[in-house]
Amino acid sequence: MQVFHSHTVDRVRSLLFGGRTRYGLIFTTVLYALLIAIGFVYLYPLLFMFITSMKSPTDLLNPLVQWVPTEFYTGNYVKAFRVLNYPNALVASILLSVAPSLLQTFVAALIGYGLARYRFWGRRLVLLLILATFIIPPQNTVIPQMLTYRDLGLLGSPLALILPAVFGQGYRSAIFILVFYQTFLSLPKVLEEAARIDGASDLRIFLTIAVPSALPAFVVSFIFSVVWYWNETFLTSIFLEGGVQTLPMQLSRFVQAYENLYPPGAVNIFDRINEAVKMSGTFLNILPLLVMYFVLQKWFVESVERTGIAGE
Amino acid sequence: MTVRSLTHRLLSLRTREALHGYAFIALWVVGFALFTLAPLIQTFNYSLNRVVVTVAGVNLTHMGWANYTRALATDPTFGEMLIGYAIETLVAVPIVLIFSMIIALFLNLRFRLKGVFRAIFFLPVVITSGPVIRELTEQGAATAPGIADAPAVAEFLAQLPGALRNPVEYLLVSFILILWFSGVQILIYLASLQKVDQGIYEAAAIDGASAWEIFWKITLPTLTTATVVNAVYTIVTLSHFSENKVVRYIYGQTYALQGGIGYASAMSFLYFAVMAVLLLIVYLFLTRLLGKEAR
CATH class of the missing domain: 1.20.5 (Single alpha-helices involved in coiled-coils or other helix-helix interfaces)
Incomplete structure (x- = not known):
């Protein structure tokens, strides 16, 4: 009886506090409670945005309607869709984030490889300057660039964003160069040396041996690059002035665009701009990224873990 | 030969x-x-000049350091904004670091639904853009629900001396926003946690080290580099963010009649200088602090 009793105590104890192979019940409960609480904090703005965007004008005015709209109302989305000029802005956003990202990723790999695999005078200085390009605020360089683009007639053209990317000076290029630098440093050199003895040229070695072995770094860089280019508005709003309009640019002048389409004096009170329409616009803005994120989510995180972005 | x-x-x-x-x-x-x-x-x-942009070209009139003295001595908003920016950054950085470290430690554990939580915690990385954040803050969705408005909190804030009130108020109002800037940092911590050889933990556990000791003696020292990288990343992203008050002010002055490109450029350099000082302070502080822990 005594033996049985202590056995049960042990089992309860191990259930509550965990043993060598698993966490206890108390720990697990606290862990999930915390994760759910923090997860809620993260999701709250999104949830708020989505619920508000589904509210009809009457629901907005009704103080009783907080989290559950009384009807399925999509009118806000119809308006926001028109105001954002959605199809055009979406295509522009996709082009203006994918094209520079592809170029930026490839060029960053090239530079990172050169820094990791070759010894030459000034290597450390270049690494330091790359870090500096990350730190220097954009407003310290953007005006002369803008004026030069204006003189060259490139203002408003996608080239204004693509050219810096080609030269390794794209949006946050420094991070990607350093990621590739780290990646190539940590990859073994044996294969490349063997190929060199066989007489392969440096560029060939880079393209056929180094690039395939650094695939996770390419995935991470490309995805982050797309996301950051998509969300970037400071540079795009200056360089694309009067030209192509991306989704975030359309969103930042949403009120003005709305009042052009639906003049406040001309439409009835329910069609005036309200927070529900604004939230619909915001949601439409992040929807493509959300879709991309949930499709690529696994890749996103696992590649980061494999590239060792953290640095040594 | x-x-x-x-x-x-x-x-x-x-x-x-x-x-x-x-x-x-x-x-x-x-x-x-x-x-x-x-x-x-x-x-x-x-x-260093007064800059006038015309159709024909850019006209410069040399005026020495006048733009700088004007920004620091005459412009009442700019100096105040710079100080506010410095304080807010120094408040936000430790929060982002500690928070992202905790989340990364959680996500490094084995538990069910890990993938779902991971997906949620990295979401802000994907959707944080200037206009989206602006819309959300305007609607009050980025504020910790109701905390800053609660009468008890308002009373508490009123009691605080002025120097403390602003950072605390900023903390309460922008808490969610600060957390939203932690996505990449979580990833960086997680990546460096996963590089640690699991054997070290097992050896420590066999030697009878408690989880607490293992954290301070093994986990934290392995996160030193990641912490410095994260601190730099946090300061830079916060400072470059297009909704940052100072950035917006400088941008506004660029096209303002009273300001102009020359004045905005001077302010850009002053802002850059403050940012560099902040980076230096945080860098030195962290390497000192963590250097001691590692030893």
């Missing part, structure tokens, strides 16, 4: 290696000169 010809061949090998290296980074060097260095120098030049 003589020694001389051997050294000659070695030297030429070295030179060849260097030349090939330069070929790989040539694009960057050209780009740096064209897209970063030249505009940076030009902006500095603008900051």
Whole structure:
């Protein structure tokens, strides 16, 4: 009886506090409670945005309607869709984030490889300057660039964003160069040396041996690059002035665009701009990224873990 | 083969290696000169002048350091904004660091639904853009629900001395926003946690180390580099963020009649200087603090 009793105590104890192979019940409960609480904090703005965007004008005015709209109302989305000029802005956003990202990723790999695999005078200085390009605020360089683009007639053209990317000076290029630098440093050199003895040229070695072995770094860089280019508005709003309009640019002048389409004096009170329409616009803005994120989510995180972005 | 010809061949090998290296980074060097260095120098030049842009070109009138003295001595908003920015950054950085470290430690554990939580915690990385954040803050969705409005909290804030009130108020109002800036940092911590050899933890556990001791003696020292990287990343993203008050003010002044490009350039450099000082302070502080822990 005594033996049985202590056995049960042990089992309860191990259930509550965990043993060598698993966490206890108390720990697990606290862990999930915390994760759910923090997860809620993260999701709250999104949830708020989505619920508000589904509210009809009457629901907005009704103080009783907080989290559950009384009807399925999509009118806000119809308006926001028109105001954002959605199809055009979406295509522009996709082009203006994918094209520079592809170029930026490839060029960053090239530079990172050169820094990791070759010894030459000034290597450390270049690494330091790359870090500096990350730190220097954009407003310290953007005006002369803008004026030069204006003189060259490139203002408003996608080239204004693509050219810096080609030269390794794209949006946050420094991070990607350093990621590739780290990646190539940590990859073994044996294969490349063997190929060199066989007489392969440096560029060939880079393209056929180094690039395939650094695939996770390419995935991470490309995805982050797309996301950051998509969300970037400071540079795009200056360089694309009067030209192509991306989704975030359309969103930042949403009120003005709305009042052009639906003049406040001309439409009835329910069609005036309200927070529900604004939230619909915001949601439409992040929807493509959300879709991309949930499709690529696994890749996103696992590649980061494999590239060792953290640095040594 | 003589020694001389051997050294000659070695030297030429070295030179060849260097030349090939330069070929790989040539694009960057050209780009740096064209897209970063030249505009940076030009902006500095603008900051010493009154700049008028006409259809024909850019007219410069030299005025020494007048733009700088004006920003610091005459402009009442700018100085105040700079101080506010410095304080807010110094408040936000430790929060982001501690928070992202805790989340990364959680996500490094084994538990069910890990993938779902991971997906949620990285969401902000994907959707944080200036206009989205602005819309959300305008609607009050980025504020911790109701905390800052609660009467007890308002009372508490009123009791605080002025120097403390602003940072605390900022903390309460922008808490969610600060957390939203932690996505990449979580990833960086997680990546460096997963590089740690699991054998070390097992050995420590066998030697009878408690989870608490293992954290301070093993986990934290392995996160030193990641912490410094994260601190730098946090300061830079917060400072470059297009909704940052100072950034918006400078941008506004660029096109303002009273301001102009020269004045905005001077403010940009002052802002950059404050940011560099902040980076230096945090860097030195962290390397000192963590250097001690590691020993």
